[in-house]
Amino acid sequence: xxxxxxxxxxxxxxxxxxxxxxxxxxxxxxxxxxxxxxxxxxxxxxxxxxxxxxxxxxxxxxxxxxxxxxxxxxxxxxxxxxxxxxxxxxxxxxxxxxxxxxxxxxxxxxxxxxxxxxxxxxxxxxxxxxxxxxxxxxxxxxxxxxxxx
Amino acid sequence: xxxxxxxxxxxxxxxxxxxxxxxxxxxxxxxxxxxxxxxxxxxxxxxxxxxxxxxxxxxxxxxxxxxxxxxxxxxxxxxxxxxxxxxxxxxxxxxxxxxxxxxxxxxxxxxxxxxxxxxxxxxxxxxxxxxxxxxxxxxxxxxxxxxxx
Numbered sequence: 001x002x003x004x005x006x007x008x009x010x011x012x013x014x015x016x017x018x019x020x021x022x023x024x025x026x027x028x029x030x031x032x033x034x035x036x037x038x039x040x041x042x043x044x045x046x047x048x049x050x051x052x053x054x055x056x057x058x059x060x061x062x063x064x065x066x067x068x069x070x071x072x073x074x075x076x077x078x079x080x081x082x083x084x085x086x087x088x089x090x091x092x093x094x095x096x097x098x099x100x101x102x103x104x105x106x107x108x109x110x111x112x113x114x115x116x117x118x119x120x121x122x123x124x125x126x127x128x129x130x131x132x133x134x135x136x137x138x139x140x141x142x143x144x145x146x147x148x149x
Numbered sequence: 150x151x152x153x154x155x156x157x158x159x160x161x162x163x164x165x166x167x168x169x170x171x172x173x174x175x176x177x178x179x180x181x182x183x184x185x186x187x188x189x190x191x192x193x194x195x196x197x198x199x200x201x202x203x204x205x206x207x208x209x210x211x212x213x214x215x216x217x218x219x220x221x222x223x224x225x226x227x228x229x230x231x232x233x234x235x236x237x238x239x240x241x242x243x244x245x246x247x248x249x250x251x252x253x254x255x256x257x258x259x260x261x262x263x264x265x266x267x268x269x270x271x272x273x274x275x276x277x278x279x280x281x282x283x284x285x286x287x288x289x290x291x292x293x294x295x296x297x298x
Contacts, residue, residue: 005231005250009241018243039243040219046195046269049219070189070198072265074241082154092158092223094167094188101154116221118267120195 013075013114030149033058048121053114054107059148062104067123069097075114078107086146104147162200162224162263179298182207197270202263203256208297211253216272218246224263227256235295253296
């Protein structure tokens with residue numbers, strides 16, 4: 001993390017001194033075409049602020065965890081599963097993912113979906129659905145058509 | 150704070166279930182034409198995320214405090230004092246205000262300056278400069294021309 005107080009945006013949603021990272025470091029969790037940029041990760045702040053960008057047609061991992069997400073959509077368009085509901089999202093919409101709630105972000109086919117995500121710096125690891133949990137989720141027809149695994 | 154997982158943007162940088170508040174509740178701190186919206190303030194998250202908007206020609210309070218700010222510019226244009234340096238800022242620029250660092254956000258004369266600000270939920274109260282501290286800040290010509298008190 002640079003000590004520079006101001007880091008200008010260079011290209012769209014790309015910043016000086018911010019690396020464009022793979023969404024997940026470890027293998028095993030299914031996702032497609034997602035980048036991660038850690039904008040703020042400071043000892044003085046109890047949360048981190050990250051920027052994720054899902055390419056057109058891509059998706060984040062379907063997962064849940066004890067920690068919550070506070071999300072501000074910044075770019076493009078897509079849909080989000082939170083619990084049992086699927087929502088269309090566009091720039092500046094706010095998304096709250098509560099504890100232990102299944103969630104997945106899916107970009108539209110034609111445009112990316114970029115969003116800021118605030119999380120506690122200390123947090124648990126995400127859980128993937130078991131075959132049984134996935135079956136239960138898929139008992140809802142709309143969710144069955146939505147989820148990418 | 151609404152339990153709804155998705156709160157869409159209604160007008161530009163105005164949201165369903167988010168009140169537009171005065172910048173500061175208590176009197177005494179000098180500022181001009183600033184609104185505050187608390188986007189996320191949840192027991193499950195150790196930080197809050199707020200959206201501030203400074204109207205054209207307006208400014209936040211010149212202050213410092215122990216807690217840090219992590220800022221993402223969202224709208225308009227302006228200038229920011231952080232410590233001893235003044236920076237031009239525009240959408241998606243990142244601003245870090247470290248502990249006990251004098252800072253002030255000033256909107257351009259023609260357009261507002263809107264920004265997201267992440268802070269620890271538990272934090273100290275801002276301090277205003279004493280006459281002596283203000284004199285010291287103003288010993289720098291650029292800062293003297295910049296600061297609004």
